[in-house]
Amino acid sequence: MVEKIKETNESHPVVPRTRIEKENMLNRLKRIEGQVRGLQKMIEDDRYCVDVLVQISAVNAALKKVGFTMLERHTRMCVTKSVRKGDGESYMDELMEVIQQFSK
Template identity: 65%
Template sequence: MTENHLPEDSGKQPVKPRTQDEKMAVLNRLKRIEGQVRGIQKMVEDDRYCVDILVQISAINNALNKVGYNLLERHTHHCVKDAIQKGNGDEAIDELMKVVRQFSK
């Protein structure tokens, strides 16, 4: 991870690039989540009840998990499947399992 806590670019490209519709769906979900985060910031600024804030944090966690699982599913159906068909399955599965472990922490 770099200083800004974003993972470094692996340099890999998806086997099947995302369609414009797929990109827009993910980006729209992320923008909604971004709006929810801003809403929580306002709730803290307004000194809202802790439980109300925690409920919103839980909703954000669930929304992020849903985006992540959708991306994991797409990666498995395209990139991992392709690697297995080309005889590189072990490496792709190891990479997938590493990210699943990281994702499920």
């Protein structure tokens, strides 16, 4: 049942994102993309290992923030809506799988 939900969510979100939500998420991802390009340049320029590691840590933190934002939104919107519609069990199972994967 979880596989079916994943297929459905990819093409039709349970609760579509607002324009502002999309813009905010895309802006964050673009900033992260810039940070990754900066990391590439640091490697090309033979920057000090600790400086590179600090930047890698910053990118990881930024990605985790994006992920937690998405996880919170999914829980508050998509899962809550599914529970109210009586389809909560499968979405809760899916949510637990995602949380487990995300926390690795």
